[in-house]
Amino acid sequence: MPFSLLKYGLNKDYPFEQNADLPAPSALKSHYDVVIIGGGGHGVATAYYLAKYHGITNVAVLEKGYLGGGNTARNTAVIRSNYLTSEGVKFYSESVKLFQGLSNEFDFNIMYSRRGQLTLAHSDAAVRGFRQRTEVNKHFGGKTELIDPQQIRELVPTLNMNPADQPVLAGLWHIDGATARHDAVAWGYAKGATQRGVELHQLTEVTGVNVEHGKVTGVETNRGKIRCGCVVQAVAGMSSVVAAMAGIRMPITTYPLQAMVTQPVKPFLDPLVSSPALHCYVQQTGRGELVFGGGSDPYPLYSTRSTMDLKESLLAHAVELFPFMANLRLMRQWGGLTDMTSDYSPIMGLSPVDNYYLDAGWGTWGFKSTPICGKTMAGLVATGKVPELIEPFAMSRFDTFRQVNEMGATAASH
Amino acid sequence: MKIINCPLNGPRNSSEFVHGGELREMPDPNNCTDREWADYVFYSDNQIGVITEWWLHAPSGYWFIAERHTGSDEILRTYDPSEIFTKRVEFSAKAESSQSEEITA
């Protein structure tokens, strides 16, 4: 060991305070202008943009566990904007654009990697659906093309073109499809927000919401009571449970969603590949591991356990798509909680309680929207006006039967 | 695999069953407001605790009721719907008769 290192070991001030990414936890104040429930990507992104664009820094992010330890840490990091509706495509495209600049903005590498995403059609109906999505995407500035089996073979030579006797007829080739390091996104936003004066309180669970005359006035936590001007709820799988504390009932059902990862192998798969018909998607990480997942569990549950059933059904399909995967070893399997809406679109904006704002219904598709959610929710909090981009996602759409149906563009692609 | 105790067929693998959603009271479609109907079709309590819900044993086409804890996934009890539904539920379509009157008028 070089002796020069010894001086760090003996220095009682090391590591230096200014090197720490997040300030040490402080005591809770009795009042904040804004309380954000949930320290996942969405919560800290909202705090970041509040501080950065609106100069609002008397903000507390309350997280019952640790920063980004919920679905932000559990998702498979598919980033894409090739949705079906104009509302969806516009919204998610903005998010993809923001993602592309995040590493520079944070001065911290989120390992954003544009790979392209390939969705497979195994039926004529699926090809027709892809045609529509291609046109909607192009119209709103996304990069999406319909490609034929020969082009698919060139992109992914290892793909079995006749998996489970369901021949691949065409592909939706989404050039903007990408992936990133999910934890780094939460860390980057949290660092940027706390540097600007926002407080992040981990191990701080909201246990009650105080509402007076139809308006939120504060929250109860395991560390005491806090008064506040307004609340942003960004708790993903726990949306219905936390909203009920404010007396709000939501059009949401919570299901587990599982994923798994193999041992690392040499790089062979550049694009993210997904087959809605086989309920399976596969991608190779920068470390060489294969991450794969499918649809949510078949019935509602608040548990992040892994099941043998899913291992069996998902692996069977993954091996159909990439037969050589049969020789790989599985390293890990895990689950998260997805807050599913019936139209597979989020619930964002106002709630029946004044000054209580909702960022929920993120189901299996909310990682990719982290930047744009933060930006639009911050805009809503700062101005009290719902940004145009998220108007279609108001919870009240369910009362007026105006769903934004993204089911076909979401199943098994996330 | 998780085992579910079907009141008709006994203990079977969970893959034979289809979840049918929470048991809830249907408002009268002819007289309720749009908001009440929306609440019935889209909204849900979705809390952690014991819920009463519908399940279908697919191979035998048999619907039954289960009480299950949504946190622990423990099924406390399964039983035949006749325990709750003691008489046939009629779905009368009142709106249509007024429409046909208009046509004849």
Ligand SMILES: Cc1cc2nc3c(=O)[nH]c(=O)nc-3n(C[C@H](O)[C@H](O)[C@H](O)COP(=O)(O)OP(=O)(O)OC[C@H]3O[C@@H](n4cnc5c(N)ncnc54)[C@H](O)[C@@H]3O)c2cc1C
């Ligand atoms: C297996 C899996 C794969 C997925 N794959 C993708 C994908 O490829 N692409 C994609 O876009 N999306 C994907 N998703 C969905 C995505 O992960 C979520 O939609 C997204 O992470 C939601 O972000 P969030 O910040 O709102 O939630 P979270 O990261 O879950 O943050 C919410 C936080 O709230 C905290 N909380 C809850 N209750 C309280 C309380 N009472 N008090 C204080 N804090 C509380 C939780 O501890 C949690 O940390 C996937 C999800 C799963 C589970």
